[in-house]
Amino acid sequence: MAFEVSKHYLEEARRQMRGHKRMGEAAMAQLRDEDFFVTLDPESNSVAALVKHLAGNMRSRFTDFLSSDGEKPDRFRDREFEVTPATTRADVMKWWDEGWACVFAAIDPLKPEDVMRAVTIRSEPHTVLQAINRQIAHYAQHIGQIVFLAKHLRSSEWKTLSIPRGKSEEYKTVPPKPYKPAS
16 A cells, blocks of 8 residues: 555656646746846846746755755855846756756656655755655745746736636536546
8 A cells, every 4th residue: 555655646746746847838938038037026036037946956956866965065046046137048948947857857767665765955854755745845836936927927918827717617517637647
């Protein structure tokens, strides 16, 4: 039973991570190049800064995931929120792709017996399950910010990423896709 639960957990964690990645990409695809660098006020982050931070976090947390502390000594978190005027949309998307590559390189090979292994983040012990959950929540928060900014910036040109307003009743009549675990 524990094996099956661990197997299911890893499948679900991978599914959620890929879903977060798709959601962020769908939001950023609607942005104009200049939108990546807009902040709503002096204390806010732009989409570019959020992506740079996510990529830095992903690299730190998931490089050598099972064997080294998730807070790498060469990570300078505060710099992740600094975006230079020379930064381009292509730079931002490169950060995005490199960050997610670190995530999937670490979690895709995990086996059910790894779920309760110990890893460290900032010298604090976590199980693999706890460490992954921590990152799923963190990434959801920042990807939600990206979606919010994209929707705000595109305004009436925004194409919803979920059920459009006024379509909830119609959605109820569409049967959901059955859950199909990964094999």
